Amino acid sequence: MESQPDPLAQAIGVRVKRERIARGWTLDQLAERSGVSRRMIVNVEQGAANPSLETLLRISDALGMGLPALVEPPAPKTAKVTRAGEGATLWRGEQGGFGMLMAGTEPPNVVELWEWVLAPGDRHESDAHASGTREMLLVTEGAVTVSVGNDAYDLVVGDTVSFYADIEHTYVNAQESRARLVLCAYEPGVGIAHGAETDND
Known part of the structure; x- marks a missing residue:
């Protein structure tokens, strides 16, 4: 049985696609700027892949948003607590x-x-x-x-x-x-x- 992508992979996919579209970039443009293959970006955006840390760094740098903003939901301007094991x-x-x-x-x-x-x-x-x-x-x-x-x-x-x-x-x-x-x-x-x-x- 094929394993299902985890919720984090799906959330990352939604954010990557949203940020790419907000910049008016095509998949090919993001691939060129990040050095990540178009196929991998498609898989990431669809939540069908658990991308490596290096891939996430390349994509977040290309989008100019930093890794935390890519993988974490926006935090309010108050203290944010992350419990042990919840990162x-x-x-x-x-x-x-x-x-x-x-x-x-x-x-x-x-x-x-x-x-x-x-x-x-x-x-x-x-x-x-x-x-x-x-x-x-x-x-x-x-x-x-x-x-x-x-x-x-x-x-x-x-x-x-x-x-x-x-x-x-x-x-x-x-x-x-x-x-x-x-x-x-x-x-x-x-x-x-x-x-x-x-x-x-």
Whole structure:
């Protein structure tokens, strides 16, 4: 029996289509701006796919809206509480880990707060993010190796690392026990360049 797309995938699809149409873009135009295939965008908009984290980042950057605005409903200008386990799970590891977006801000300067759990043997490889993006993480359980470009850093509980994430980077749990991280990502100027391009089209 074919598995059904989850509610998050369907909600993301609705938002992508709404934002694309609001900009007057065709599927081909969004595909060209994002570097994501037209077929994948169609699948995303129909809620028929559970897109990878990298695909969501490419689409949200192309739309100039930032990842939190793509995956979370608009928040009122009051405190927003996300209970444990209720964030948007946007990555699942082959060994059972996950990456969950817990909170985020709106453009143009987008801040994302993540909870990451890496099961033993889990590995997350990330493409280079938009220029100027930074990541900071704190290990709260276990141990993890963070590679940034050609450099690798072995971290244990209480250790932190911060780096520019506009180059390839990887998180690996090579230990025999679970690792847990709190990660903050900062992406400045989201939507500014895209807005200028739209005005000039």
